[in-house]
Amino acid sequence: MTTKDKGSETGLAPSRRQFLRGAAAVGAGAVAGTAARAAEPDPLITEVQDWASTTGAGVDATPYGLPIEYESDVVRRTVPWLTADPISSINFTPIHALDGTITPQGCAFERHHSGAISLRKEDYRLMINGLVDTPLVFTYEDLERFPRENRTYFLECAANTGMEWAGAQLNGAQFTHGMIHNMEYSGVPLRTLLAEAGVQTEGKWVYVEGADASSNGRSIPLEKALEDCMVATRANGEALRMEHGYPARLVVPGWEGNMWVKWLRRIEVTNGPVESREETSKYTDTLADGTSRKWTWVMDAKSVITSPSPQAPITHGHGPLVITGMAWSGRGAITGVDVTMDGGKTWQKARLAAPGQDKALTRFYLDTEWNGEEMFLQSRARDETGYIQPTKDQLREVRGENSVYHNNGIQTWWVNGNGEAENVEIS
Amino acid sequence: MTTKDKGSETGLAPSRRQFLRGAAAVGAGAVAGTAARAAEPDPLITEVQDWASTTGAGVDATPYGLPIEYESDVVRRTVPWLTADPISSINFTPIHALDGTITPQGCAFERHHSGAISLRKEDYRLMINGLVDTPLVFTYEDLERFPRENRTYFLECAANTGMEWAGAQLNGAQFTHGMIHNMEYSGVPLRTLLAEAGVQTEGKWVYVEGADASSNGRSIPLEKALEDCMVATRANGEALRMEHGYPARLVVPGWEGNMWVKWLRRIEVTNGPVESREETSKYTDTLADGTSRKWTWVMDAKSVITSPSPQAPITHGHGPLVITGMAWSGRGAITGVDVTMDGGKTWQKARLAAPGQDKALTRFYLDTEWNGEEMFLQSRARDETGYIQPTKDQLREVRGENSVYHNNGIQTWWVNGNGEAENVEIS
Numbered sequence: 067m068t069t070k071d072k073g074s075e076t077g078l079a080p081s082r083r084q085f086l087r088g089a090a091a092v093g094a095g096a097v098a099g100t101a102a103r104a105a106e107p108d109p110l111i112t113e114v115q116d117w118a119s120t121t122g123a124g125v126d127a128t129p130y131g132l133p134i135e136y137e138s139d140v141v142r143r144t145v146p147w148l149t150a151d152p153i154s155s156i157n158f159t160p161i162h163a164l165d166g167t168i169t170p171q172g173c174a175f176e177r178h179h180s181g182a183i184s185l186r187k188e189d190y191r192l193m194i195n196g197l198v199d200t201p202l203v204f205t206y207e208d209l210e211r212f213p214r215e216n217r218t219y220f221l222e223c224a225a226n227t228g229m230e231w232a233g234a235q236l237n238g239a240q241f242t243h244g245m246i247h248n249m250e251y252s253g254v255p256l257r258t259l260l261a262e263a264g265v266q267t268e269g270k271w272v273y274v275e276g277a278d279a280s281s282n283g284r285s286i287p288l289e290k291a292l293e294d295c296m297v298a299t300r301a302n303g304e305a306l307r308m309e310h311g312y313p314a315r316l317v318v319p320g321w322e323g324n325m326w327v328k329w330l331r332r333i334e335v336t337n338g339p340v341e342s343r344e345e346t347s348k349y350t351d352t353l354a355d356g357t358s359r360k361w362t363w364v365m366d367a368k369s370v371i372t373s374p375s376p377q378a379p380i381t382h383g384h385g386p387l388v389i390t391g392m393a394w395s396g397r398g399a400i401t402g403v404d405v406t407m408d409g410g411k412t413w414q415k416a417r418l419a420a421p422g423q424d425k426a427l428t429r430f431y432l433d434t435e436w437n438g439e440e441m442f443l444q445s446r447a448r449d450e451t452g453y454i455q456p457t458k459d460q461l462r463e464v465r466g467e468n469s470v471y472h473n474n475g476i477q478t479w480w481v482n483g484n485g486e487a488e489n490v491e492i493s
Numbered sequence: 494m495t496t497k498d499k500g501s502e503t504g505l506a507p508s509r510r511q512f513l514r515g516a517a518a519v520g521a522g523a524v525a526g527t528a529a530r531a532a533e534p535d536p537l538i539t540e541v542q543d544w545a546s547t548t549g550a551g552v553d554a555t556p557y558g559l560p561i562e563y564e565s566d567v568v569r570r571t572v573p574w575l576t577a578d579p580i581s582s583i584n585f586t587p588i589h590a591l592d593g594t595i596t597p598q599g600c601a602f603e604r605h606h607s608g609a610i611s612l613r614k615e616d617y618r619l620m621i622n623g624l625v626d627t628p629l630v631f632t633y634e635d636l637e638r639f640p641r642e643n644r645t646y647f648l649e650c651a652a653n654t655g656m657e658w659a660g661a662q663l664n665g666a667q668f669t670h671g672m673i674h675n676m677e678y679s680g681v682p683l684r685t686l687l688a689e690a691g692v693q694t695e696g697k698w699v700y701v702e703g704a705d706a707s708s709n710g711r712s713i714p715l716e717k718a719l720e721d722c723m724v725a726t727r728a729n730g731e732a733l734r735m736e737h738g739y740p741a742r743l744v745v746p747g748w749e750g751n752m753w754v755k756w757l758r759r760i761e762v763t764n765g766p767v768e769s770r771e772e773t774s775k776y777t778d779t780l781a782d783g784t785s786r787k788w789t790w791v792m793d794a795k796s797v798i799t800s801p802s803p804q805a806p807i808t809h810g811h812g813p814l815v816i817t818g819m820a821w822s823g824r825g826a827i828t829g830v831d832v833t834m835d836g837g838k839t840w841q842k843a844r845l846a847a848p849g850q851d852k853a854l855t856r857f858y859l860d861t862e863w864n865g866e867e868m869f870l871q872s873r874a875r876d877e878t879g880y881i882q883p884t885k886d887q888l889r890e891v892r893g894e895n896s897v898y899h900n901n902g903i904q905t906w907w908v909n910g911n912g913e914a915e916n917v918e919i920s
Contacts, residue, residue, distance in 0.1 A: 108618065110616055111618055111620060115616070115704070117704060117705065117706075117756075118610075118704055118705065118708070120706060121580045121607045121608040122605065122607065122608030122609045122705060122706075123608050123735070124578075124579035124580040124582070124609075125576065125579055125603045125736075126571060128569075128599075128736065129568035129584075130560065130567075130599045131734050132557060132559070132599065133557065133732060134611065134732070134735040136613055136739075137732045140557075140732065141556035142552070142555075142556050142557070142558075144552060144553060151551075152552055153549070156552060157552040163731070163732075164727075164730045165641065165679040165726075165727045166643045166727060166730040167643065168677045168730045170598070170730055170731050171597065172558045172559065172599070173558070177552075178551065180548045181549030181550050181551055182549045182554070183550075184550075186563055187563065189537055189542070191538055193538060208809075211809060212813070212815070213844075213858065213860040214817070214858060215846065216592070216593045216856055250595045251593070252593040252846075252856075277542070278549060279544075279546055279548060279549075299592075300591075302595045302597055303591045303593045303594065304564070304591055304597050305561070305564045305590075307560060307561065308550070308558075308561040309550070309554075309555065309558060312561050312563075329544075381634070382634045382637070385638070386638040386639070388637065388639070388641065417640075419641075420643060431641060
């Protein structure tokens with residue numbers, strides 16, 4: 067038992083213990099937050115239920131299972147006015163309903179530039195060409211013969227939270243912050259494949275592209291390609307899903323999701339960046355004076371409270387309340403998260419569910435009490451470089467309001483006396 | 494870049510580099526293992542493919558996604574002669590096709606005693622009674638108000654590998670070792686809920702039961718209940734699946750899966766074990782002399798090679814070969830895995846994909862060469878207590894052949910010259 071574990075054994079505030087002990091005592095038949103039932107026995111306890119007196123579904127029911135019907139709202143969602151073209155656009159991870167750190171592939175957001183393609187392993191080819199000693203073509207089976215790594219990383223779209231540059235727009239964490247997922251990848255380090263081809267001295271960049279019609283070409287400095295990029299074939303233990311690049315995608319830890327090329331088909335070693343459409347007219351930040359910043363790859367430290375939030379209101383009345391959310395940084399591990407309930411007047415240190423991991427999601431909790439007063443909830447992440455997540459106003463001071471990408475500003479949820487939450491901005 | 498990372502950049506044996514560089518060179522148009530095509534250009538490289546010239550599936554296609562059709566063999570499977578009664582029986586995780594450490598809920602094995610029940614959160618109740626100061630009933634919403642933890646643990650059925658006591662029986666890692674999964678759980682420490690009720694001095698055990706018809710009651714020493722057990726509501730970030738105990742199950746880290754009671758409805762604090770059906774006539778080990786060992790809860794250190802294996806033969810010919818598998822211990826972290834290719838005459842240290850974690854799966858790899866000779870593949874795990882996974886013969890010397898449960902013996906796959914694998918035993 068660790069010291070932290072002991073903490074939760076004894077660390078309950080007296081008021082929390084009082085509350086739940088009183089409200090849920092068996093003798094009274096009462097249940098927290100439902101005082102109206104206090105005088106009646108609970109038939110869910112006193113009567114034999116159908117599910118305890120008949121047999122349920124057998125093991126042959128679902129060779130590959132799906133969530134239970136009661137969780138049918140925990141799905142990827144689109145924003146109709148944002149995604150007029152369903153082929154080339156985006157949907158969002160239901161982060162308001164998730165806990166922990168792993169994102170199941172089934173509800174991890176999608177972003178396509180020309181739709182998700184169906185590519186068999188047998189038809190997969192990966193070419194390495196350009197400034198190499200020996201241009202190579204790998205089949206899927208070839209990839210399986212190289213030493214593999216396992217690493218857990220977040221992937222965040224550069225446009226995540228992008229609509230919020232103009233002020234509070236979308237009323238839900240899924241829509242403001244749901245272009246992110248976090249998975250355990252298995253694959254071959256890109257440096258291994260590049261070493262196989264033999265990078266020539268003049269090679270300073272790689273240009274990577276996918277097998278889909280968009281090709282989504284991006285330039286990556288050789289230094290990053292050799293540091294920690296992977297050609298991943300599996301996520302969360304199983305094959306990549308079609309919509310995430312089956313059978314192989316590039317993993318570019320900590321850098322914007324657009325660079326994680328799906329259905330990866332070619333890596334060209336070059337002596338300079340290609341300056342493709344996806345890295346010039348798109349995925350750059352236009353500043354207040356109309357000029358655009360070049361090469362804004364790293365996703366800076368960011369966090370968001372996922373519950374309570376507009377899609378996850380407080381429904382249980384006053385007393386004990388768990389506030390939770392997630393934090394991440396493209397520059398390394400999260401070292402701390404602070405939470406405020408009063409719009410930044412006072413901050414409390416959140417509890418991290420586990421020590422921050424390099425370029426991966428960290429789950430945080432604040433175990434607190436709610437007396438029914440309105441709250442202005444915010445979270446603020448810190449990473450191992452010492453960087454602290456800025457306010458939206460601080461971002462606008464530097465970048466103006468012409469940007470779409472790389473909005474890592476502090477998010478505010480206003481929670482009213484009924485426990486309902488709204489996306490707001492405060493200054 | 495860590496030292497280990499650097500290793501995979503430069504650590505390829507000359508033969509591996511030679512092989513792949515030669516075989517996959519673009520100029521020759523050849524691909525590893527398919528020398529017959531050497532003289533012809535590869536149309537998958539030289540011709541524009543359909544998937545690169547049309548748009549694919551859009552983001553609205555799958556609000557909750559499933560694996561691509563080409564992975565339709567990566568599913569839970571039953572063994573017909575073993576699972577005559579589909580309601581009360583088992584299926585198996587397709588571990589031969591997985592990598593990494595996380596098991597997706599969709600293909601994580603099921604074991605039911607009276608079928609999987611459909612229980613709404615609104616109808617969920619958890620009672621704590623017996624030797625407590627205040628008997629309590631918690632709703633699902635109550636559980637959500639207590640401080641939560643996140644932990645990744647393996648769950649192994651006590652009967653995993655049970656058929657193999659009688660010698661090699663089932664021809665596939667899925668069937669010999671697939672009653673295991675490994676997930677990230679979020680939930681409330683059991684000690685927190687017990688503290689809320691107030692355990693009396695005479696309370697030494699808890700008796701836990703589920704809401705299904707079987708109730709599957711099990712006794713657990715209070716010490717374990719307070720140490721690391723959890724009432725989990727989520728796995729791998731999302732709600733538990735129906736077949737894994739939605740909306741709440743018990744997590745009993747490192748201990749046999751039968752104790753991880755699903756649809757958890759009651760926890761009674763007692764002064765001794767109940768000695769229920771599930772812990773007397775079932776889930777005990779009958780020894781050679783006909784007597785049964787009492788209380789065999791911990792799943793000892795174990796490992797298995799998942800590829801190559803009977804369902805995952807070598808299909809790519811001679812040369813570089815990745816051997817992979819997984820290891821786990823109910824007594825703590827895995828500290829090492831050895832692999833032999835010659836039935837135990839010589840052993841090599843496998844590469845762990847990450848340092849072993851407490852009571853969680855560890856992925857191991859041996860990056861080697863195969864010259865086409867037959868192999869007798871085995872893996873042997875070591876845990877932080879110094880315990881070393883035994884041979885099946887060593888287990889039988891102590892326990893005879895009457896057992897069904899707790900077979901953690903070393904598994905052998907015989908690989909023939911064609912790369913096909915079979916389940917065999919060698920002495």
